Amino acid sequence: MAERVKLAIVGCGGMGRRHLAGLGELARSEHNNVDLVAVCDLNRRNAEDLADEAQGLLGVRPRVFEDAAQMVREVEGLQAADCTTDTGSHHRAATMLLDLGLHTLCEKPLALTIRGCDRIIAAAERSGKTLSIAENYRRDPINRLVRALLDDGAIGDRQFIMETAVRGKDDLFITPWRHQKLSGTLTLDAGVHYADILQYYFGDPAVVYGKVRLYEKLRYSRKTGGPGGFYEKWAEYIPDTIEATGEDAMFATITFANGTLGQWTDHYAGHGEPLGYRMVYGTRGSIAAPGDRNGKPIRMTFDDGTVIDDERILEWAPSYRLSPVAADLFGGERPWHYDFDFVTTDRKLLALEQYELAECVHTGAQPEVDGAVAKRAVALVYALFESDRAGRAVTIEEVETGAVDAYQREIDEHLKLV
Numbered sequence: 001m002a003e004r005v006k007l008a009i010v011g012c013g014g015m016g017r018r019h020l021a022g023l024g025e026l027a028r029s030e031h032n033n034v035d036l037v038a039v040c041d042l043n044r045r046n047a048e049d050l051a052d053e054a055q056g057l058l059g060v061r062p063r064v065f066e067d068a069a070q071m072v073r074e075v076e077g078l079q080a081a082d083c084t085t086d087t088g089s090h091h092r093a094a095t096m097l098l099d100l101g102l103h104t105l106c107e108k109p110l111a112l113t114i115r116g117c118d119r120i121i122a123a124a125e126r127s128g129k130t131l132s133i134a135e136n137y138r139r140d141p142i143n144r145l146v147r148a149l150l151d152d153g154a155i156g157d158r159q160f161i162m163e164t165a166v167r168g169k170d171d172l173f174i175t176p177w178r179h180q181k182l183s184g185t186l187t188l189d190a191g192v193h194y195a196d197i198l199q200y201y202f203g204d205p206a207v208v209y210g211k212v213r214l215y216e217k218l219r220y221s222r223k224t225g226g227p228g229g230f231y232e233k234w235a236e237y238i239p240d241t242i243e244a245t246g247e248d249a250m251f252a253t254i255t256f257a258n259g260t261l262g263q264w265t266d267h268y269a270g271h272g273e274p275l276g277y278r279m280v281y282g283t284r285g286s287i288a289a290p291g292d293r294n295g296k297p298i299r300m301t302f303d304d305g306t307v308i309d310d311e312r313i314l315e316w317a318p319s320y321r322l323s324p325v326a327a328d329l330f331g332g333e334r335p336w337h338y339d340f341d342f343v344t345t346d347r348k349l350l351a352l353e354q355y356e357l358a359e360c361v362h363t364g365a366q367p368e369v370d371g372a373v374a375k376r377a378v379a380l381v382y383a384l385f386e387s388d389r390a391g392r393a394v395t396i397e398e399v400e401t402g403a404v405d406a407y408q409r410e411i412d413e414h415l416k417l418v
């Protein structure tokens with residue numbers, strides 16, 4: 001087996017802690033190909049805490065840094081970085097890590113704007129290092145199975161997808177920066193996961209008509225520990241109320257390059273009954289996908305009333321097969337459901353991303369979610385914003401090239417990207 005890749009976690013907030021749990025999962029498996037040798041955060045306390053946590057989990061305390069350049073100078077043989085800084089800093093942090101010569105796994109969204117994405121992609125090209133984006137939802141075995149069902153023609157040809165989530169009220173989602181246009185609006189920060197699922201299931205989006213709204217201008221902290229409780233230790237520092245500037249709801253009609261259609265609603269200020277469904281319609285039937293990280297079974301329905309929502313679904317997806325590592329972590333090559341809690345599922349999916357990065361370092365292979373794929377997901381989200389501003393449908397090409405950028409321009413100016 002090749003030597004383990006020496007890696008640093010850069011960004012020791014909530015997601016940094018979750019990525020550490022991913023490394024713990026990988027370390028307990030037979031496939032460990034990574035050694036955590038350093039942690040880095042502008043906030044020394046966060047980095048020291050994560051190093052302590054790593055010692056408890058992995059048995060070795062990584063070195064602690066506040067400055068990535070110093071880290072690269074002082075840690076011999078450091079090869080890779082796991083960039084889990086907040087979204088508004090990715091264009092600086094990931095660019096710097098790549099320029100410092102580190103293969104980089106960057107959390108989603110790749111950057112806060114399209115120009116930010118371009119900056120990181122250019123750094124990857126300059127340095128010749130791997131840039132992989134930590135898009136975890138598509139790695140969920142159940143999403144792999146939906147994709148195989150679609151590719152194998154289980155419901156005929158793809159026709160139409162509805163991706164809908166309505167929830168949120170006036171809750172403050174995890175951190176204040178997720179509610180500010182200039183630091184990472186919810187609809188981008190969380191919405192990009194769904195953009196990626198849309199492209200993962202249906203291929204490249206081409207044309208988008210969208211509307212975006214800011215419904216809840218005041219957000220109230222409910223003092224939760226965030227997903228999996230990972231943010232609990234910071235809860236006391238979160239203000240009770242914040243003023244939001246970033247849009248919290250978006251609605252769209254999408255035409256994909258292959259001519260199929262989609263309707264997308266991602267509403268984080270919904271009151272009353274929450275709603276969530278992902279329905280895929282084909283020329284012969286439908287698939288109700290259960291969503292992400294819950295392991296629930298898929299339901300497939302045909303016109304004669306046949307409903308398949310158990311193991312028989314595998315007969316319709318002959319091409320479905322997880323990678324050897326995913327198969328070990330999820331208990332089989334072809335799981336049709338699983339029964340892990342959120343924290344366990346989360347760390348398994350993150351372990352798969354970390355494993356893949358190290359494999360790319362060893363073999364030179366291209367990661368599944370590279371800069372171009374991740375940028376397209378960001379472009380799909382911003383297509384809704386730019387369409388709203390322009391008052392017309394926009395093409396993904398216009399968004400990706402920056403030909404329409406009226407919404408993002410203010411952010412780019414703030415980030416000094418124009």
Ligand SMILES: NC(=O)c1ccc[n+]([C@@H]2O[C@H](COP(=O)([O-])OP(=O)(O)OC[C@H]3O[C@@H](n4cnc5c(N)ncnc54)[C@H](O)[C@@H]3O)[C@@H](O)[C@H]2O)c1
Pocket residue numbers: 010011012013014015016040041042043046084085086087089092093107108109134135136174175189
């Ligand atoms: N994939 C998922 O399911 C998922 C879930 C949550 C968050 N995320 C993503 O993870 C990223 C981090 O989110 P979070 O919730 O952990 O944020 P956070 O605010 O909890 O933590 C960010 C940390 O990064 C540090 N930081 C900022 N700039 C830095 C720099 N240049 N160098 C070193 N450290 C720096 C901050 O001091 C802080 O400790 C975001 O991009 C977010 O979208 C992904």
